[in-house]
Amino acid sequence: MLDRLNGIVKAIRITADARLGLILAGSVLVLDQVSKWLVLDRLAFSPPGCLDFQRADALARSGMVNNCGHIEVSPVFDLTMVWNKGVSFGLLGADGMLGRFLLVGFSVIVALALLAGLLSLGPFKAVRRWQAIAFGLIIGGALGNAVDRALYGAVADFLNFSDMMFPWVFNIADVGINLGVAAILIDVFIFDREKRPTKM
Known part of the structure; x- marks a missing residue:
């Protein structure tokens, strides 16, 4: 066992x-969690009842009050509290304890x-x-959202550009994930292609 661990340690290369x-x-990860702490703790955007409202289905919501926080910052940008049960931008929603921990596990496996x-x-x-x-x-984005999902059962989203016809509310972890996909x-399409030999 120790030999195997030594082999793994020797194989690790931390390049620039x-x-x-x-x-x-x-x-x-730090920016995501600090921004969520500011919104949830300092601005109190999710008072008692907000998370329950966001996690409820449409029928249950009809008898509930949405007391989640909202601040109009500019004509194109608002802070709007939304609890997201899915992955990035609300995709692949998961209800229940099993779905929650499957998404946490998936995020951690991807990050590792x-x-x-x-x-x-x-x-x-x-x-x-x-x-x-x-x-x-x-990695940073996946772990940031996994922390929320493990703690609350949903991800805290609050960056809202819907006045610019962008319908999703998101957070810094989502930005990290999507910028990462763009970098891939x-x-x-650019750097890998430059390395390929040209056909004669």
Whole structure:
């Protein structure tokens, strides 16, 4: 067992790109959790009854009051408290304890697999800078939302650009995940293509 652990430790390579990915992961996670603390604790955007209202189905909501916080910051941006039962931008909603912990487990597994990739372990190694950036952003976002789901059974979303015809309310973890996916696409379609030999 010790030999195997020593082998894993020796295989870990923390390159400059891996450090960048780790810094991004930590930054997204900290910014996400601090912003949620400000909204939930300092602004008290989720008083008693708000989470119950957001988690209720449409029929149950008809007899409830929505007391969740809302501040109109500008003509294009509001702070609006929404508890999201799904993944990023409300996709793949999960009700009940089993669905909640499956999503937490999935998020943690994704984060660990990408962390292993940053450290040059496992099948998904980050071999280019854009991959390390992508992995770091997704790790931070996945863990940020997993913390909410484990603590509350739903994810705290509050950034609202619906006045700009963007219908989803989201948080900093969602931004990290989506920027990470964009970085993967940039890497695949630009940097990976540059490395491929041209056909004669």
